[in-house]
Amino acid sequence: MNIIPQVAEAMQTVLTTTADYAGRLTGFVKRERKLTGSGLVKTLVFGWLAKPSASLEELTQTAASLGISISPQGLDYRFTKEASECLKQTLEVAVGNLIGANPVAIPILQRFNSVYLQDSSIVVLPDELADIYQGCGGSREKNTQSSVKLQVRWNMNTGGLDGPYLQAGKVNDRGSIIQEKPLPFGALRIADLGYFSLKHLASLNTQGVYWLSLIFSQCIVIDQNEKTWDLVELLSAYCQDKLDLEIFLGLKEHMPCRLIAIRVPEEVAKERKRRIRADATRRGKTPPKRRLELANWTIVVTSVPSQLLSWNEAFVLLTIRWQIELLFKLWKSHGYLDDWRSEKPFRILCEV
Numbered sequence: 570m571n572i573i574p575q576v577a578e579a580m581q582t583v584l585t586t587t588a589d590y591a592g593r594l595t596g597f598v599k600r601e602r603k604l605t606g607s608g609l610v611k612t613l614v615f616g617w618l619a620k621p622s623a624s625l626e627e628l629t630q631t632a633a634s635l636g637i638s639i640s641p642q643g644l645d646y647r648f649t650k651e652a653s654e655c656l657k658q659t660l661e662v663a664v665g666n667l668i669g670a671n672p673v674a675i676p677i678l679q680r681f682n683s684v685y686l687q688d689s690s691i692v693v694l695p696d697e698l699a700d701i702y703q704g705c706g707g708s709r710e711k712n713t714q715s716s717v718k719l720q721v722r723w724n725m726n727t728g729g730l731d732g733p734y735l736q737a738g739k740v741n742d743r744g745s746i747i748q749e750k751p752l753p754f755g756a757l758r759i760a761d762l763g764y765f766s767l768k769h770l771a772s773l774n775t776q777g778v779y780w781l782s783l784i785f786s787q788c789i790v791i792d793q794n795e796k797t798w799d800l801v802e803l804l805s806a807y808c809q810d811k812l813d814l815e816i817f818l819g820l821k822e823h824m825p826c827r828l829i830a831i832r833v834p835e836e837v838a839k840e841r842k843r844r845i846r847a848d849a850t851r852r853g854k855t856p857p858k859r860r861l862e863l864a865n866w867t868i869v870v871t872s873v874p875s876q877l878l879s880w881n882e883a884f885v886l887l888t889i890r891w892q893i894e895l896l897f898k899l900w901k902s903h904g905y906l907d908d909w910r911s912e913k914p915f916r917i918l919c920e921v
Contacts, residue, residue: 767824
């Protein structure tokens with residue numbers, strides 16, 4: 570199926586009707602003027618798409634090609650809070666017009682009603698924007714008080730991207746917008762550890778959605794004999810380099826799943842421990858002994874039965890998480906998503 574006509578039609582509506590409506594709704598356009606909502610959106614989208622580092626002069630040249638006459642100073646003046654809201658609302662509608670590519674023919678993915686990757690990335694903003702997008706803070710350095718978190722869910726079967734959804738950097742991934750968005754029955758969700766929540770995983774079970782996740786080191790594991798284990802104790806007790814066990818997670822939740830663990834090569838373990846020690850030193854703390862012990866292993870938990878997914882296939886699927894990291898890297902390194910081209914807070918927000 571050729572999706573180009575679909576994309577063209579959807580984007581035409583977003584860049585015109587939707588953008589004009591957003592311009593009026595947000596107050597960016599208060600009366601008839603040369604720069605409408607669609608004029609702003611098309612100028613910035615086409616201008617920065619052609620050149621992510623485009624200057625004001627270059628953006629006004631893009632505007633001129635669209636029949637909009639505005640000076641660099643005039644455009645700079647229009648980078649306001651209302652402009653950033655207009656762009657945000659247009660983005661939200663664009664995200665809603667989710668269009669996937671042709672399904673891929675990879676057998677391991679075709680066992681599920683789509684495999685979804687879920688992750689987030691943070692873009693630091695000027696401190697002046699903390700009232701809109703509060704950051705994590707915790708530092709006396711400038712520009713730590715405001716950040717925006719981009720939430721994304723990516724369908725690996727079709728290539729369809731759900732997101733990015735914008736939230737304050739301070740918002741925990743477990744409480745994110747995308748965490749609560751439903752998935753189709755029979756789908757598989759692979760999410761970053763930041764989304765790990767026994768309550769939410771139980772909800773996915775109820776919806777008939779499979780999941781695969783790394784595990785929090787503090788999780789309580791209960792074996793089939795109802796014996797409670799600490800993760801380090803469990804791995805030590807079995808004296809094996811690979812485990813695939815039917816367990817229950819959580820004293821209260823008692824949620825059935827599989828725990829799959831594999832001992833990593835020595836060089837991988839050494840590098841993990843080096844990072845743990847470096848992080849502890851930076852924080853002025855002693856590296857936790859249990860974290861160093863667990864660095865010798867890669868451990869996942871999943872609701873997918875062994876008949877549908879073998880232990881080694883689980884780790885194959887886990888590795889595709891890096892695809893979404895590459896997506897974020899592409900946005901930042903090639904799209905200059907986190908590079909500022911101004912000192913004006915709301916222009917920076919418009920750039921994002």
